[in-house]
Amino acid sequence: MSVLRHIFNISNDEWRPVVASFFYFFFLMSSYFILRPVRDEMGIQAGVDNMQWLFTGTFVAMLLIVPVFGYLMRKFSREKLIPGIYVFFSLNILAFYFLFSFFSSPLISAIFFIWLSVFNLFVISIFWSFNSEIFTTDQAQRLYGPIAAGGSSGAIFGPIITSTLSEQIGVTNLLLISASFLILATFFLIQLMKYAEGQPERRIIAPIQGSVWEGLRLVAKSQYLRHIGLFILLYTSISTFLYFEQAHIVSEAFSASEDRTSYFGFRDLLVNTSTLVLQFFVTERLLRKAGIIFCLMLVPLVASLGFLSLGVNQSVMVLLIVQVLYRSLNFSVQRPSREVLFTKVSIQEKYNAKNFIDTALYRGGDAISGWLFAMIASVISSLQVISFLVIPLSLTWAMIGFRLGKFFNARSINLDKNEKHDVITKKSA
Template identity: 25%
Template sequence: MAAPADNRLPTGESSITIVSIAYFFCVICSYYVIKPIRGSLALELGSENIPILNIFSMISLILGNAAYSWIVGKYKRDIFIPFITRFFVLCLIGFWVIFTFVIPLGGETAPSSALSSAAITAVAPIAEAHEPAYAGVPTVETSAVQPRPALAAVKVLLISTYYLWVNFFALMAVSMFWSFMNDVFSVEQGRRLYAIIGYGGLVGGLAGSALTSLLVRHIGTSNLFIVAIILLYPSIWCMKFIHKNHYRPEGVVDEDNKPVVPAHPPRPWDGFLSVCKNPILICMALEMFLYTFSSTMFFQQLNRLIESEIGSDVNRKTQFIAGIYGRINIVSLFAQFFVTRLIMMLANPIYGLLLLNLIQIAGTFLTMFNPSLTVVSWIMIIRYALNYSTGRALRELVYIPLDREAKYQGKGFVDTVVFRAGDGLSSIILIGGLGFYSYGTWIDYSIQVAMLIQFYVIIKTAGLYGQRLKPADASDTAPVPAS
């Protein structure tokens, strides 16, 4: 459908777009409230133990995605999306109870090395407490005071559980939102509207980070869970409104509300099979894997620097990490307006993913020569900002012309299992590398190799998308879910 001459959205499309923006805002704003908590609590276990958590996260995502694939294959979207969202809300209530009454979160906490040694069977340390810091950064002297072993073990277990849950929530909630959007909009609409809808997430991230920074000193870290609950629940209302009223261009048959009749009973491994039989999904899986592999390697360096320079105050670490995410979203707002809009005008916008690739290559080279907290923080801010504003919108375009199985189950597998597989493999490499070499330029070289491979994968993905784009543009219709 061509855009109207006055460049205004059709009435039905306009209302759905506004509610979609609000939906994305609710999801991302709530996530950016609980995300800094995850970062600060994870550092309680020691930055050297975070790779182990990422490995467990990868394993848990395999199980979580299997359950998600089964649910999606059995129920319609107006049933499973609200159900999963309410499940997340109940989990947040549980974490508020845990971190308020079971292990209250205070300002000063026990040193990470003490926690690791007290619960070595739960999370085995992968480095000595006093191993050399990264590139000249002094190590943090640890206290001789040891917490009670039983209490420390419970604390390690609960913090680890929360870390794994946030990783699952982050991937599943966002992936589910975009799968829904890809089911509602056509290819032509996606190119016009995804940059606009993306503002909901960017403003949500900025608001969530600001709320966390402003409120954590007044209400404490644990009460931020209540804030996240209040922000997340309205997303259910937004989803139901879009499902009941979503706009279709004239002449397009609305098939989305019809019951799904799969060719076979739903299976937990349908997401994996959907990826394996589709070349473009294989490329998307490789691109996502290499992105998360390099991100985890780079982010581990930031964790070490935060731990070394800030210390053990949970509120200070939460505030600092929230500040980073706040800057990410400020930069994202500008990138969304200038960069994303320009790339969407290209005949094949998927080539725009090369911009993120080149920035990571350049940023890694800079880190090799100046590995300070300021430099590493700003490289991460720029790269993540472009990924949230431009990279996310470009990746979602790939899924629009695909069938329902690819949109929900295949995409869900890529966004969760493959995403965490990149985390997991990079974490295994970090565990082995830190055991022999400590922190150093070998991490940067590993990132560069991954980025060179990703460069080729992006070009291949853009070529496959271009082949699908021609028939999609010719028909100028929204894709119909597989029956």
């Protein structure tokens, strides 16, 4: 245990919440990644020239969900609402199981694509919101790497389940396994809540006040949150351009549906394996030693080099290398860094503002950049030229990451001073 404590920099009293959070994320991501290869193939079957409609549908679905979530946050305590949301999504998966068992149509496939895109962002946003409530900034910088590794482990385990059992039990029956894993994630969420109950300063009982669009209001009035929102908007735009280029390159390279699905599974395996190694052994050291500014700028700079490479060579091998580097560094370095940013905000901002940024704003960026890609592609038929055009956007993203890191450091200093002042004042009283 002392060796593990030295490697992962985890104290004795932190093991229980870290293990609970690890397995919470593990089963959450396993549930999602069992279904992700199916979603990617459904997107291609709908037509690579029509994917912007799927992204737009996802954005509209997010706009409908955000005020509902805001309303529920006002009416229910988080200890009841958050497990209830996971149970609700489990029932959704069972509903799709029955639909796929008795019906087969492009409409159901499109609905599933949109639903899974909503499910992915929504449940993961809630996961990180809750963790930002449990752990302090110092703990987040040390522990988010190993915790995020739980998600990467699940992201490896899920595709293994899909590739191993899809032919034996059929794709439809995989939904039952996915629903079971989501219930297991809920179990470990409850264990993490029990830990929080023993921390009086981190009680999670009271509902969060505010309007149903409180997240939008909070983002609009805070310069710090606006920069986070812009950072996310640029991230999702760059990712969408890469996703669309992937769809075109893969559809031209592989004519058979099975070959495309196999490629997506192999890609996910490489990404998630490399991410897992980085999260266990690199994330914590980069966050604490290189600093938040470096971590926020790293992936945008890698994206710039990636699009430069795709501008020179549009082969599947180059695409695979770019995707593995981009996504593994995003999951292992940028995502934990982004979540550390929310340890320095209020409870309302942790849930309402963060959920708005992670869902509606995120998918809004998807939809806008999806239509932008389609418009550019209608004028410029060369994907290589489009790749070169994305490079300035990636460099802008890096500069926003630099500014956001400066804001975080300044906010951390100010909040730490205020906390020390409060302690001194209480002692004086």
